[in-house]
Amino acid sequence: MNAQEDIMQAIVARLKTTPSLVDGGVHRARRLPLPEGKAGQICVYFAGSVPQRTSIKGVPIDWLTAVRLECQKRGDATTSGDQAALALHAAAWERLMGDPTLGGRVMGDLEPGAIVSDEDEADTQLGIAIGTVQVRHRTGAYTLEPLA
Amino acid sequence: MSATFAASEVRLGRVTHARLANCTVRINGGEAVSATFSNASVTAPLGAAGIYARTPRLSLPASLVEFVEEGMSVEVESESSAATFYTVKARMPDELHTGMAMLLLEPAA
Numbered sequence: 134m135n136a137q138e139d140i141m142q143a144i145v146a147r148l149k150t151t152p153s154l155v156d157g158g159v160h161r162a163r164r165l166p167l168p169e170g171k172a173g174q175i176c177v178y179f180a181g182s183v184p185q186r187t188s189i190k191g192v193p194i195d196w197l198t199a200v201r202l203e204c205q206k207r208g209d210a211t212t213s214g215d216q217a218a219l220a221l222h223a224a225a226w227e228r229l230m231g232d233p234t235l236g237g238r239v240m241g242d243l244e245p246g247a248i249v250s251d252e253d254e255a256d257t258q259l260g261i262a263i264g265t266v267q268v269r270h271r272t273g274a275y276t277l278e279p280l281a
Numbered sequence: 282m283s284a285t286f287a288a289s290e291v292r293l294g295r296v297t298h299a300r301l302a303n304c305t306v307r308i309n310g311g312e313a314v315s316a317t318f319s320n321a322s323v324t325a326p327l328g329a330a331g332i333y334a335r336t337p338r339l340s341l342p343a344s345l346v347e348f349v350e351e352g353m354s355v356e357v358e359s360e361s362s363a364a365t366f367y368t369v370k371a372r373m374p375d376e377l378h379t380g381m382a383m384l385l386l387e388p389a390a
Contacts, residue, residue, distance in 0.1 A: 255334030
């Protein structure tokens, strides 16, 4: 398994551990809307992986891989959509920080990226908080396999 | 000519209300009046996935809802309504002067 896939699977698995963070579940690369009757869901997307260039030939390559968490949540009479979504994102981030090295896959710790939110309004307020998780990791010189 | 057209619009609003009303509503516990209720599904474009949501609303003569304010309770008696009790989210203005008004609703907590 290549290192980027390994990281994606580790993040999704971590977010899926019990107790569940949200009734609509955690999904990878989902393109279907949050169903009616579900208060929220977390969708995880691969957001790119950039190698850190080195001038020395044949040495391991360090990568900065970005993973996007889209946390959707419905508001209610007392909570706005963005409040609900930001709270869900905070819970997801806390869950990830319970194992900041992702089982030793990460150089250093998981790093936060930008967090943004958006809202819409229908029968209730609707919100989304989108946060990026940045992961520094290493592969061999001529492979995308994680460096053992 | 435009006055004739406007009058036609008002008549159309009345006829539509008379023929298409599908529920009875009580606003703030008041007198029961007929109205047209709809609860269309929409997909809110939030994120790559989106969110399915509903847009419950009532259409009824504007003269019956001049007093209506945000937060008032609405009881909807209708076979097409999934929930019976709602709260007024907003009253849309009668922009076209058809004599009909629209109330946007949310399910009561």
